[in-house]
Amino acid sequence: MAAKIKVPERAKRGEIIEIRSLAIHIMETGFRHDNVGRIVPRHIVDTFTCEYLGKTVFAATLHPAVAANPYFVFHLRAERSGEIRFTWRDDKGGVITERAHLEVTDP
């Protein structure tokens, strides 16, 4: 399990930065049959969270209609230097984590 994130290395305080995130995950819907007619069990990432300076700044609840390799682009206002943590959890107990450091400078 893996993920890709795109976060600027540095930003000025107050600047709004764009965050791109993608987890490698099959997002099996639970609505498909295999070639002998059995239902393929659901296996999806159902929650995604992004924390900045220890606070949740973006979260998502995912259903099977989110495409494979869930991808989110969102924004964040740079406050001060610190870590941005990303966590994807699936419905079988799988967890994917990723982190980035954002350096915030005076405007």
Next chain:
Amino acid sequence: MLQATAAGMALSLIPWRFAQATPEAMAQAVRETFGVRPIREGRVLLELPKLAENGNVVPVTVSVDSPTTESDHVVAIHLFSERNPLPNIVAVFLGPHNGRARVATRIRLAETQKVLAVARMNDDSLWSASVEVVTTITGCG
């Protein structure tokens, strides 16, 4: 992982035969999420392709006209489907720290249908937009 991906690709060629959500099921999901409060059209820009050639991966961007301040910001954006197997697609949770109320993701659409976006503001007001998307290759939503 490689094997799982290959299996997934082979499976995706098999069309599903499942009961689908209906516009009524979507309305029910909206009521379960927000109660019976009024939902006004406006303030929400829902960007989806008019024609989704591959329903397995449909890019979507939702922007909400909001100053995104402590006193006036978006709390959540929910996407609903009226023709996927399930009416709920995704919900995202935002706040003033986002600076901009704009989110992009990729969704699955089982067939041609209306997609509904509802934004909940911090004053609990609800705003919406909907877009009709023609889907040519079904996605296992």
